[in-house]
Amino acid sequence: MTTRQTPDEPATGPFPVQRLQRATLNDEVYHELRRAIMSGAIEPGSTMTIRGLAASFGISLMPVRQALNRLVAEHVLMLLPNRSVALPRIDAGRFREITRIRVALEGLAAEEAVAQVDAAAIARMEAANAAIEAGAAPGEALALNREFHFTLYAASAMPTLVAMIETTWLQVGPLLHVPIRKVMDGATPRSLPEHRRVIAGLRAGDAALVRDAIRADLEDAAVDIAATLD
Amino acid sequence: MTTRQTPDEPATGPFPVQRLQRATLNDEVYHELRRAIMSGAIEPGSTMTIRGLAASFGISLMPVRQALNRLVAEHVLMLLPNRSVALPRIDAGRFREITRIRVALEGLAAEEAVAQVDAAAIARMEAANAAIEAGAAPGEALALNREFHFTLYAASAMPTLVAMIETTWLQVGPLLHVPIRKVMDGATPRSLPEHRRVIAGLRAGDAALVRDAIRADLEDAAVDIAATLD
DNA sequence: TCACCAGCCATGGTATGCCATATCGCTCAC
DNA sequence: GTGAGCGATATGGCATACCATGGCTGGTGA
Numbered sequence: 001m002t003t004r005q006t007p008d009e010p011a012t013g014p015f016p017v018q019r020l021q022r023a024t025l026n027d028e029v030y031h032e033l034r035r036a037i038m039s040g041a042i043e044p045g046s047t048m049t050i051r052g053l054a055a056s057f058g059i060s061l062m063p064v065r066q067a068l069n070r071l072v073a074e075h076v077l078m079l080l081p082n083r084s085v086a087l088p089r090i091d092a093g094r095f096r097e098i099t100r101i102r103v104a105l106e107g108l109a110a111e112e113a114v115a116q117v118d119a120a121a122i123a124r125m126e127a128a129n130a131a132i133e134a135g136a137a138p139g140e141a142l143a144l145n146r147e148f149h150f151t152l153y154a155a156s157a158m159p160t161l162v163a164m165i166e167t168t169w170l171q172v173g174p175l176l177h178v179p180i181r182k183v184m185d186g187a188t189p190r191s192l193p194e195h196r197r198v199i200a201g202l203r204a205g206d207a208a209l210v211r212d213a214i215r216a217d218l219e220d221a222a223v224d225i226a227a228t229l230d
Numbered sequence: 231m232t233t234r235q236t237p238d239e240p241a242t243g244p245f246p247v248q249r250l251q252r253a254t255l256n257d258e259v260y261h262e263l264r265r266a267i268m269s270g271a272i273e274p275g276s277t278m279t280i281r282g283l284a285a286s287f288g289i290s291l292m293p294v295r296q297a298l299n300r301l302v303a304e305h306v307l308m309l310l311p312n313r314s315v316a317l318p319r320i321d322a323g324r325f326r327e328i329t330r331i332r333v334a335l336e337g338l339a340a341e342e343a344v345a346q347v348d349a350a351a352i353a354r355m356e357a358a359n360a361a362i363e364a365g366a367a368p369g370e371a372l373a374l375n376r377e378f379h380f381t382l383y384a385a386s387a388m389p390t391l392v393a394m395i396e397t398t399w400l401q402v403g404p405l406l407h408v409p410i411r412k413v414m415d416g417a418t419p420r421s422l423p424e425h426r427r428v429i430a431g432l433r434a435g436d437a438a439l440v441r442d443a444i445r446a447d448l449e450d451a452a453v454d455i456a457a458t459l460d
Numbered sequence: 461t462c463a464c465c466a467g468c469c470a471t472g473g474t475a476t477g478c479c480a481t482a483t484c485g486c487t488c489a490c
Numbered sequence: 491g492t493g494a495g496c497g498a499t500a501t502g503g504c505a506t507a508c509c510a511t512g513g514c515t516g517g518t519g520a
Contacts, residue, residue: 024473026299049501060475062292065502069256069296073303075390082482083254083502097388100342104334112330158327160305160401164394171390254503279471290505295472312512313472462520469514476507483500490493 025063029053030070034170037076037087039139040177045089047080076170090175092229099222102168103215106153109165110198110214113155114207122202125151129195142176148195152202152214175225194220255293259283260300264400267306267317269369270407275319277310306400320405322459329452332398333445336383339395340428340444343385344437352432354381359425372406378425382432382444405455424450 033053036042054064068085071077078088088094128148132141146169153162169176194217201209263283266272284294298315301307308318318324358378362371376399383392399406424447431439 026473051501061502062474062476066296066299066473070299070303073300075393094390097390100338100388101335101391101394104338105331108330108334158330160324160327161331163305164331256503281471291472292504292506296503463518464520465516465518467515467517470512472509472511474507474509476505478505479503481500481502483498485496485498487496488494490491 025057025059026066026070029057029059029063029067032057033067033071034076037170038173038177040174042087042174044087044174047084047086049084074167074170076167076173087174090172090229092226095172095175095222095226095229098168098172099218102165102172103218105161105165105168106149106214106218107211109153109156109158109161111207111211112158112161113152114202114205114210116157117152117155117202121151121155122199125195125202126199129192129199132195133192149214152198152210172225175229192217255287255289256296256300259287259289259293259297262287263297263301264306267400268403268407270404272317272404274317274404277314277316279314304397304400306397306403317404320402320459322456325402325405325452325456325459328398328402329448332395332402333448335391335395335398336379336444336448337441339383339386339388339391341437341441342388342391343382344432344435344440346387347382347385347432351381351385352429355425355432356429359422359429362425363422379444382428382440402455405458422447 033042042048048068050061050064050068053068054061057064068077072079072085076087077085080086090098125148128144128151132144132148136144150162150166153165156162194213197213198210198217201207201213263272272278278298280291280294280298283298284291287294298307302309302315306317307315310316320328355378358374358381362374362378366374380392380396383395386392424443427443428440428447431437431443
């Protein structure tokens with residue numbers, strides 16, 4: 001099964017080491033492409049070839065093909081008529097659509113999380129938000145924002161929902177990078193009132209408030225991003 | 231590229247025949263598995279092997295592997311620890327979760343459809359509903375119900391949303407078949423008041439009414455299905 | 461008779477090779 | 491000079507082959 005165990009570092013014995021890398025090449029390629037997309041390394045609209053990627057990774061075509069298929073199935077990549085794959089160029093209409101979907105899904109997760117969130121999760125969210133407001137670098141702010149949101153969503157204990165939300169984040173991922181950088185670069189570290197409302201709502205156990213704060217947070221960000229689209 | 235053109239039937243010349251089967255084996259397997267799942271032909275909890283399916287289809291392992299990967303990516307199939315795939319056994323908790331997701335997504339699509347639906351679509355929905363109420367066979371009723379709902383959702387002009395809804399239907403597909411049969415077999419053809427409310431709401435342009443009718447329709451059905459779970 | 465071990469078989473992952481197609485460029489004819 | 495046709499190359503899909511792993515089974519020894 002080629003579990004790709006321990007490419008280096010000789011076996012350290014029965015010690016509890018946690019280096020379970022990635023199981024299959026397929027998975028590795030998949031996650032690497034995900035990372036590249038979320039980090040803005042891939043230009044929207046650009047196409048990629050199986051052979052090209054396989055050569056870059058130094059592996060055969062099969063794992064790459066499977067990883068691409070998986071991303072196409074998630075609507076993160078797009079199948080061209082010639083069966084090549086491309087990172088879709090997101091127009092304003094599609095962005096609006098995905099934003100509405102995100103409001104519905106993330107609102108549901110947020111609402112549900114209120115009843116089940118624990119103090120540790122709230123603390124992590126508050127720490128992430130504080131780091132953003134303290135003026136993290138743009139890339140880091142994105143990661144912190146992601147942690148803020150997904151800590152909340154994970155508290156919903158709805159794994160299928162969380163997975164669907166992750167997919168939607170991937171779909172708009174190419175947009176997040178550049179515009180957010182533009183938005184945050186010039187601005188002084190600004191407070192994120194909606195994030196603070198989320199935390200306040202969690203503490204108060206007010207599901208409607210948390211849902212609305214998430215909605216407002218998404219829509220606020222969407223306004224900035226949409227402004228860069230047309 | 232192996233476009234698999236015209237396995238039989240000699241070229242009929244420039245006549246406009248519409249027999250563009252399926253493009254790739256991958257796709258063919260994918261859709262066949264989808265059909266099998268939605269029709270209840272695959273037992274929830276049962277596992278399947280790549281080689282077994284490939285032998286059944288009379289093709290090689292690669293297209294089967296890709297189709298399975300795609301279904302796993304859509305959370306329709308499930309990856310076992312030994313990397314085999316299985317049709318998940320849906321427990322009550324997961325069913326409740328998916329139902330809530332469906333209410334959120336399908337409610338959004340329904341609401342959005344109100345502003346854009348045309349008379350032809352409403353007519354198709356009414357016809358489908360009438361056929362159900364007239365006492366269609368169980369399997370046919372499922373297909374008609376599906377047509378009713380997706381005609382509505384397609385009117386939303388939100389293709390990404392519709393695709394996500396289709397995925398959720400696939401995820402609960404194994405449950406729909408048997409229970410619905412049980413529910414509908416004994417019962418005399420009953421009217422579907424929520425479907426009628428949907429149509430009335432569409433005619434009246436009342437988005438809130440349509441959304442609520444869809445919510446009620448889904449939750450009504452969910453009660454029947456959940457009753458068969460534990 | 462039971463437990464344990466070894467070898468086989470089933471199965472998944474990956475690499476390679478071949479075929480079909482699409483695309484691009486070049487050449488030749490008009 | 492331009493357009494049409496042809497060929498080379500790039501590219502995707504599929505089949506086959508090989509390897510690694512995990513589970514199962516049968517045999518052997520206590």
